[in-house]
Amino acid sequence: MDRQRHYIDIPKNSFETVYIAGKVTGRDYAEARAQFDAAADTLGAMGYGVVNPMDIVAPGTGWREAMRICLHVLPMTDYICLLPGWEASPGACMEKEIADKVGIKVIQLTDV
Numbered sequence: 001m002d003r004q005r006h007y008i009d010i011p012k013n014s015f016e017t018v019y020i021a022g023k024v025t026g027r028d029y030a031e032a033r034a035q036f037d038a039a040a041d042t043l044g045a046m047g048y049g050v051v052n053p054m055d056i057v058a059p060g061t062g063w064r065e066a067m068r069i070c071l072h073v074l075p076m077t078d079y080i081c082l083l084p085g086w087e088a089s090p091g092a093c094m095e096k097e098i099a100d101k102v103g104i105k106v107i108q109l110t111d112v
Contacts, residue, residue, distance in 0.1 A: 017049040019074050021092040022083030025063055039109055051077055067091055081107040
């Protein structure tokens with residue numbers, strides 16, 4: 001019996017996605033959460049789909065496990081948004097380096 005194959009075109013999202021990077025480890029959780037959420041709100045209002053690591057990594061997760069989660073998601077985004085103070089974060093520096101190497105564009109929100 002001859003079976004016909006059906007192919008479905010899955011459209012790309014109509015918006016571009018942004019991964020937020022900044023310092024979390026060593027900061028007050030509520031303060032870091034507020035900074036990341038403010039950036040997510042700003043970027044969302046600008047029309048971007050937002051990947052907020054604070055939403056995908058549970059509080060109390062160890063640094064290495066958190067980075068494994070984040071580095072799995074980062075390459076699927078179009079941009080990386082570097083929050084003020086990101087240079088003080090080894091994780092954010094690693095995310096920026098990977099973004100540079102795979103051609104993810106950088107956005108900086110200095111007012112968040």
